[in-house]
Amino acid sequence: xxxxxxxxxxxxxxxxxxxxxxxxxxxxxxxxxxxxxxxxxxxxxxxxxxxxxxxxxxxxxxxxxxxxxxxxxxxxxxxxxxxxxxxxxxxxxxxxxxxxxxxxxxxxxxxxxxxxxxxxxxxxxxxxxxxxxxxxxxxxxxxxxxxxxxxxxxxxxxxxxxxxxxxxxxxxxxxxx
Amino acid sequence: xxxxxxxxxxxxxxxxxxxxxxxxxxxxxxxxxxxxxxxxxxxxxxxxxxxxxxxxxxxxxxxxxxxxxxxxxxxx
Numbered sequence: 355x356x357x358x359x360x361x362x363x364x365x366x367x368x369x370x371x372x373x374x375x376x377x378x379x380x381x382x383x384x385x386x387x388x389x390x391x392x393x394x395x396x397x398x399x400x401x402x403x404x405x406x407x408x409x410x411x412x413x414x415x416x417x418x419x420x421x422x423x424x425x426x427x428x429x430x431x432x433x434x435x436x437x438x439x440x441x442x443x444x445x446x447x448x449x450x451x452x453x454x455x456x457x458x459x460x461x462x463x464x465x466x467x468x469x470x471x472x473x474x475x476x477x478x479x480x481x482x483x484x485x486x487x488x489x490x491x492x493x494x495x496x497x498x499x500x501x502x503x504x505x506x507x508x509x510x511x512x513x514x515x516x517x518x519x520x521x522x523x524x525x526x527x528x529x530x531x
Numbered sequence: 532x533x534x535x536x537x538x539x540x541x542x543x544x545x546x547x548x549x550x551x552x553x554x555x556x557x558x559x560x561x562x563x564x565x566x567x568x569x570x571x572x573x574x575x576x577x578x579x580x581x582x583x584x585x586x587x588x589x590x591x592x593x594x595x596x597x598x599x600x601x602x603x604x605x606x607x
Contacts, residue, residue, distance in 0.1 A: 510596035512589065516580045517573065525592070 403451045413448040422447060 394400075399411035418426065422443075428436065429444055436444070445452075494500060505519075512520045524531045538545075595604050 507598065510593060510598045512593060517576050521580075 401450065403449075403456045405453065405456055410449075414450045415447045418447070 401410045401412050401414050403410075415422065425440060425443060425447075428440070433441075495504065509520055509523050514520055522531055523529075591605070593599065594602055597604055
């Protein structure tokens with residue numbers, strides 16, 4: 355079950371892991387696949403395309419045509435008698451994707467980034483509404499000349515005189531250095 | 532068709548050839564940078580500050596500013 359969740363989902367698509375449990379996308383996760391009407395029997399070994407699981411539990415094509423069957427018979431003999439096309443056909447019987455195809459990037463990141471930024475923008479509106487209807491008044495320490503008096507008091511107390519705020523104030527001239 | 536035989540073993544060793552020395556270099560440089568840019572200047576700043584520091588004068592200045600509750604500004 356573990357490699358099923360890891361297989362074919364890519365780093366951005368954590369949400370797709372839940373899709374792995376749904377009936378339709380056991381195999382065609384990269385494409386927004388066609389819906390399969392029959393449920394996949396999860397108690398049986400599954401086929402997965404995963405870079406870290408090179409040899410899946412079952413071959414991809416399990417229902418073989420007669421041509422496929424005769425090819426599999428030929429495979430039992432010496433392999434240098436197989437033509438290049440036959441070798442490729444045998445590969446595609448066993449596997450859905452090659453490693454480069456598996457690793458191929460998708461444009462999904464654009465959707466992910468767009469959605470994230472959009473939701474951040476939406477949050478901005480929510481916070482604005484909160485400012486109007488929810489937040490209490492700001493503390494009085496922000497109003498009028500309170501901040502200025504607060505700073506003067508800090509300088510009088512010699513707060514952080516070595517490297518901090520009081521070190522930036524010229525006490526002789528009464529101004530910032 | 533004849534493909535080159537893919538790399539079968541030694542992946543970790545190959546990676547470590549670069550990344551292990553790199554790790555040491557990065558760690559040591561960051562430590563060195565922190566020391567030269569932050570630690571040493573800070574020590575110097577403190578040394579400079581306290582070299583000619585008159586605490587009584589500083590106290591009186593603070594007292595004049597009226598921040599203390601135990602002593603009032605000096606009455607003239």
